[in-house]
Amino acid sequence: MSRCPRVAVIALLAGTVLLGGCVYYNGMYNTNRLAKSARKAERDGRQFEATSLWGQVITRADSLVERHPRSKYADEAKVLRGLALARLRQCPEAVGALGSLSFIDRTDDLAEEAALALGRCQLEMGDAALADLAFVRISESRDSARRREARFQRARALRMTGRYEEALALMREAPDPRGRTDLLLALAGTGHADEAFALADSLLAMHDSALVWDSVVVTLARQDPRMASALVGRLQGDPRLTSELRARRLYEDALRLASVDSASSRARLEETARLPGAGESGERARLQLLRLQLGAARTLDDLAAPGDSLAAMAGRTSGVAAEAGQVEATVARLRQLPDSAAPVVPRGDLRLFLGAEAARDTIGSPVLAATLFRRLADDWPASPYAPKALLAAERLDPTDIDASRTRLDSLYADSPYLAIARGEDAPAYRVLEDSLEAYAAAQTVARPGQPRRPSPGVRRRVEPARPGEPLPAEKGANERSPGARRRIQR
Numbered sequence: 001m002s003r004c005p006r007v008a009v010i011a012l013l014a015g016t017v018l019l020g021g022c023v024y025y026n027g028m029y030n031t032n033r034l035a036k037s038a039r040k041a042e043r044d045g046r047q048f049e050a051t052s053l054w055g056q057v058i059t060r061a062d063s064l065v066e067r068h069p070r071s072k073y074a075d076e077a078k079v080l081r082g083l084a085l086a087r088l089r090q091c092p093e094a095v096g097a098l099g100s101l102s103f104i105d106r107t108d109d110l111a112e113e114a115a116l117a118l119g120r121c122q123l124e125m126g127d128a129a130l131a132d133l134a135f136v137r138i139s140e141s142r143d144s145a146r147r148r149e150a151r152f153q154r155a156r157a158l159r160m161t162g163r164y165e166e167a168l169a170l171m172r173e174a175p176d177p178r179g180r181t182d183l184l185l186a187l188a189g190t191g192h193a194d195e196a197f198a199l200a201d202s203l204l205a206m207h208d209s210a211l212v213w214d215s216v217v218v219t220l221a222r223q224d225p226r227m228a229s230a231l232v233g234r235l236q237g238d239p240r241l242t243s244e245l246r247a248r249r250l251y252e253d254a255l256r257l258a259s260v261d262s263a264s265s266r267a268r269l270e271e272t273a274r275l276p277g278a279g280e281s282g283e284r285a286r287l288q289l290l291r292l293q294l295g296a297a298r299t300l301d302d303l304a305a306p307g308d309s310l311a312a313m314a315g316r317t318s319g320v321a322a323e324a325g326q327v328e329a330t331v332a333r334l335r336q337l338p339d340s341a342a343p344v345v346p347r348g349d350l351r352l353f354l355g356a357e358a359a360r361d362t363i364g365s366p367v368l369a370a371t372l373f374r375r376l377a378d379d380w381p382a383s384p385y386a387p388k389a390l391l392a393a394e395r396l397d398p399t400d401i402d403a404s405r406t407r408l409d410s411l412y413a414d415s416p417y418l419a420i421a422r423g424e425d426a427p428a429y430r431v432l433e434d435s436l437e438a439y440a441a442a443q444t445v446a447r448p449g450q451p452r453r454p455s456p457g458v459r460r461r462v463e464p465a466r467p468g469e470p471l472p473a474e475k476g477a478n479e480r481s482p483g484a485r486r487r488i489q490r
Contacts, residue, residue, distance in 0.1 A: 028073045031060040035080055038087070050087070057084040079114045091121035112138045112146050119153055128160035152176045155186075164189030181216055189223050200231055204238065214249070225256045229264065243277030251281040254288070266292060283318045291327070295364040298371070300335055303363075307331040330362045337372070342379075349383035350439045352376045356389065360396065370397035377407070384432055387412035391421070 038053035061081035065074055082097030098118040119134030135154035141147040151174045158167035159182050168186040171179055180203060187196035203211060213235055221228035232253045236246055254268035269292075272278055272285035290313075293306040307328060314325035333340075334355055341352035353376055360369035373393035377386040390404050390412075412418060416426035 027060065027064050028077065031057060031064065031077065031080055034060060035083065038084070042087075054084040054087045057081065058088075076110065079110060083114060083117050086117040086121050089124075091124050094118075095121050095125070109143070112141055112143065116146060116150060116153070119150070119157070123153065123157060123160075128157040132157040132161065148174060148176070152179060155179060156182050159186050159189070162189070168192075181211060184216065185219055185223070188220055188227055193227060196227070197230065197234070200234060204234060207240075217249070217253075221256045225260050226264075229253050229257055229261075229268070243275060244279045244281065247272050247275050247278035247281035247285075250275070251285050254285065280319045283313070283316075283320045287313065287320045287324055290324075291364060294327070294331065297359075297363065297365045297368045299368065300337060302368070303331050303335055307335065327362065330358050334359060334363070347439065349376055349380035349385055350436060351443075352380070353385050353389055353436070354440055354443065356392070360392075366396040369393075381411065384415070385436065387415040388417045391417065 034053055034057045038050050038057060041047070041050035041053060058081050061077040061084070064071075064077040065081070068074060078097045082094045085091070085094035086098065095118060098114045098121065115134045115137045119131040122128075122131035122134060132154055135150045135157060138146055138150040139154055141150060151170055155167045155170040155174075155176075156179065158164075158170065164186050167182070168190050171183050171186060180199070184196055184199050184203070187193075187199065213231075217228050217231055217235070220231060232249050235241070235249060250268050250272040254265045254272065257265035257268060266289070269285045269289050273282055273289060275282060278285070286309075290306045290309055294303065297303050297306075310324050310328035310331060314321050314328050337352060337355045339345075341348040341355060345351070352372060356369050356372035356376065359365050359372055363369075370393045373389040373396070376383065376389040377393075380386060383389075387408055390408055394401055394404050408415075408418060416429035416432060419426035420429050
C-alpha cells in the first residue's frame with residue numbers, strides 16, 4: 001500500500017517535468033514561428049505587420065528567458081530577442097543579446113543572422129571596428145544573400161576605419177548600387193582622384209535625390225579639403241540649387257580651406273560675397289573678408305577702411321551684426337590710441353598695452369600688435385610693463401630679437417617679468433598683473449554694452465623657463481627663426 005503512492009508521486013513529478021519541457025519547447029517553437037512570419041512580412045514589404053510581429057517576438061523571448069533562464073534554449077531566445085530589437089532600430093539594447101557567447105563559434109542560419117544584425121547595429125552606433133569583426137565572420141557564408149550583405153557592410157566598415165585600399169578592393173569585387181557614396185570616398189581615400197570625380201560627375205548627372213552631397217563633402221574634407229573643394233565646385237553647376245544653398249556651401253568650403261590653402265579660402269569668400277541672394281552666408285563671408293583685411297594691417301591708419309565697413313555691417317539686421325559691432329568697437333578704440341595713449345596721458349602705458357593685445361587677439365594682426373608693443377617701450381621706457389611688451393613683441397616678430405635682448409639686458413635686468421621668465425621668485429610680478437587686470441576691468445565696465453571680461457593678455461602670465469631652456473619669448477622666436485636661439489646671460 002505504501003509503495004503505490006510513492007510510485008504515483010514519482011510518476012506525477014516526471015509528468016510535470018515533461019509537461020514543463022513541452023511547454024517550453026512549444027514556447028520556443030512559437031517564438032521562432034513569429035520571427036519567421038516577421039521576416040516574410042519584411043520581404044513582402046508589409047513593414048507595419050513586420051513591426052508588430054517583431055514586437056511579439058520580444059515579448060515571447062522575454063517570457064521564455066525569465067521562466068527558464070538555464071534552459072538549453074535560453075541563448076536562442078536571447079538572440080531572437082536581439083534580432084527583433086535590431087529590426088526595430090533599438091540597437092543599444094540589441095547588441096548585448098546578439099553577442100551571446102555561445103553563438104560565437106556557431107555557423108548555422110541564426111548565428112549568421114545574429115552576426116549580421118550585430119554588425120549593422122555597431123555601425124549605426126558608430127563603432128566600425130567592432131562591426132568589421134562581426135561582418136568578417138560571415139563574409140564567406142554559404143548563403144549568397146547573407147554573403148553579399150556582409151561584404152557590402154564590411155566594405156563600409158573598412159572605409160569608415162580608414163582602411164581605404166581594403167574597402168575599395170571589396171567594393172570592386174562585389175559592387176552594390178547602395179555603396180556609391182562609400183565607393184566615392186574610398187576612391188578619394190586611396191588617391192584615385194580622377195576616378196572619384198568621374199564617379200561624382202555620373203552621380204550628379206543622375207540627379208539622385210537619395211545622395212546627401214553635403215555629408216559626402218564633409219566626410220571627404222576630413223580626408224582631403226582640396227578634393228572636397230573641387231567637389232563643391234562641381235556641385236555648383238546643379239541648376240536646381242537655391243542661391244542660399246550655393247552660398248552656404250561656398251562659405252563652408254572657405255572655412256575648411258583656411259588651414260591648408262589661404263589663397264583659395266579667400267577666393268571662396270569673395271565668391272560667396274559676390275553671389276546674389278547669398279543671405280546670411282554672404283554676410284558672414286563679407287565679415288571674414290574684413291577680418292582678413294584687419295589681420296593684414298600694419299599701421300593704425302590701415303584700420304580705417306575696414307572699420308567703416310564694419311560699422312555699416314553692424315547697423316544692418318543680420319546674424320553677424322552683433323559680432324561686427326564688437327570688432328568695430330575694438331577697431332574704434334585702437335584708432336584712438338594716438339590720443340588716448342600718448343606719453344602725456346596718465347596711465348597711457350596701460351591703455352597702449354591693452355590696445356596691443358586687442359590688435360593681436362581680437363583684430364588678429366601680429367604686425368600691428370608688435371608695432372604697438374614696441375611703441376610702448378619707446379614712448380614709456382620707464383613703464384614697468386615695457387619689458388613685458390618687448391617680450392610679447394619678440395614672439396610676434398622675432399626679426400629684431402638681438403636689439404630687443406640687448407635692450408632688455410641693459411634697461412630691465414631687474415624686471416619682475418624677466419625674473420619670472422628665468423624661473424625666479426618675483427613678488428612684484430603679482431602686484432603688476434593685478435594692477436593691469438584691475439585697469440582692464442575698469443575699462444570694460446566703462447564701455448556700456450560690452451561683456452565684462454579681463455583683457456586676454458592679463459590671463460597670459462609669463463611662465464618660468466626650465467633649466468637649460470630658452471625664455472618663453474625665445475621659444476616663440478625659435479619657432480619662427482631657428483638661428484635666433486639665444487639666452488639672456490647674466
